[in-house]
Amino acid sequence: MTRAEVAIAAAALILAPLFKAFEFVLLPVLYRPDFLLALAVAVGWSSDLWTAATAGFTLGLLEDLFAGRALGTRALSMALAAVTSSFVKRLINPDSVLSKVIAAMVSAALADAASFAILRARGIEVGLIYFVRWIWPVSVGWSAVLVLPVGSITHRLARILSRLWPSEGKQGREAAG
Amino acid sequence: MRRHFPYRKFITAMILLAASVALFNFTGKPAAGPSFWESLFNRVSTPFYRAYSYVKLRVEHYSAAFADKDELIRKNEQLQKELETVEMLRARLAELESENSRLKGLLQFRETTPGKYKVAKVYGRNPGKWFSTIAISLGTADDVKADDPVVSRTGLVGRVLKSDEHTATVLLLTDPESGVGATVEGSRDYGVVVGGSGPGTLVLRFFSREADVNPGDRVVTSGIGSKFPAGILIGEVVSVYVPKPGLIKEAIVRPASDLSHLEEVMVVER
Numbered sequence: 001m002t003r004a005e006v007a008i009a010a011a012a013l014i015l016a017p018l019f020k021a022f023e024f025v026l027l028p029v030l031y032r033p034d035f036l037l038a039l040a041v042a043v044g045w046s047s048d049l050w051t052a053a054t055a056g057f058t059l060g061l062l063e064d065l066f067a068g069r070a071l072g073t074r075a076l077s078m079a080l081a082a083v084t085s086s087f088v089k090r091l092i093n094p095d096s097v098l099s100k101v102i103a104a105m106v107s108a109a110l111a112d113a114a115s116f117a118i119l120r121a122r123g124i125e126v127g128l129i130y131f132v133r134w135i136w137p138v139s140v141g142w143s144a145v146l147v148l149p150v151g152s153i154t155h156r157l158a159r160i161l162s163r164l165w166p167s168e169g170k171q172g173r174e175a176a177g
Numbered sequence: 178m179r180r181h182f183p184y185r186k187f188i189t190a191m192i193l194l195a196a197s198v199a200l201f202n203f204t205g206k207p208a209a210g211p212s213f214w215e216s217l218f219n220r221v222s223t224p225f226y227r228a229y230s231y232v233k234l235r236v237e238h239y240s241a242a243f244a245d246k247d248e249l250i251r252k253n254e255q256l257q258k259e260l261e262t263v264e265m266l267r268a269r270l271a272e273l274e275s276e277n278s279r280l281k282g283l284l285q286f287r288e289t290t291p292g293k294y295k296v297a298k299v300y301g302r303n304p305g306k307w308f309s310t311i312a313i314s315l316g317t318a319d320d321v322k323a324d325d326p327v328v329s330r331t332g333l334v335g336r337v338l339k340s341d342e343h344t345a346t347v348l349l350l351t352d353p354e355s356g357v358g359a360t361v362e363g364s365r366d367y368g369v370v371v372g373g374s375g376p377g378t379l380v381l382r383f384f385s386r387e388a389d390v391n392p393g394d395r396v397v398t399s400g401i402g403s404k405f406p407a408g409i410l411i412g413e414v415v416s417v418y419v420p421k422p423g424l425i426k427e428a429i430v431r432p433a434s435d436l437s438h439l440e441e442v443m444v445v446e447r
Contacts, residue, residue, distance in 0.1 A: 024312075025300070025301055032306060067303070067308055067310070125353055125371070126373045127375065129375075130374050130375040130378070133375075135306055135307070138306070
């Protein structure tokens, strides 16, 4: 895990409660964007598979915590979203904006399908028609829209955070000194 | 001379005509109304007069504006502030009127449905797309505890899932983990209303194969089980269907409460 990846993961963890509070208090229920999913995708895009999985899982746990439900319900699917994003980046041109948007859509679709399956397996019946008509398209659409701004905010915060602790070079020099 | 006045004859004729008109009017007998020429003149001159007045007014206006610029700026700022205050008051008034209307509805519900109620403000809506919960401004300090029924002025909303000291989480009827014992008002067929089918949809699963239910029937709480008292309106049947051949029929129910726009709810004391 590189220093930049640690900074991005830390930024995501700081932003997660802020995004969730914003959703909770201000946004309407219908067509609500899933900021945490976009955050997981953005972190996955900037990290290796291992960091993506860890950060996504932690974000999922946070979401479960905020929702007041059994911990782990969203954790696996958010980890899947982040890992998918990281994996897709290796397959397509990572410098293209369109690649990022496609990765976000694929990741969100897979993550929500996983959530649906997990909830069903736990005996919580989310209607299939409701899922296919409402949750899935809204979630995939919002992920495509949000991945760029959320990614940008996360990177900016990560840059600020990385200035707060000394660089590896300096640490090395201090250690050597 | 001819070169300088090419229309001499015409101009002369016009001057003469004007002079005669003037003479007719000045020397003519006083009439009840304006003469033909007066009327004509008025009609022709009116647009010119209007144009002149407009220009004059503008000039006066701008000269006044330049003369008292500082005073005008000061007055403008003052008026802007007053306008902002008025707008704020107007928005506040609209909000109070809306709140008043909702509270009247709640009061009416309390009068028509016996029981002890505590009014709570809704300050947050479900923090995930998979679940349907709201956060309300009452908690254990107000004797609100888990499984207390929650209603709006139009019908059942859900039940308290968990409560802190000053806040509580309410599980809405539309949540996939929600289940309420219900009965159809006319036929008294029993079933259970479950969520998970969307933000504005409930499913009523009957216990009996011969359930007599039609679109438009009202569905109320059955009182079976200890969580909800009997007779609280849940919603109205929209359609009836059999999910698979041989299975017991189900009904799609539209919730009586608008669960997406709740602002105040009441917790029912059990």
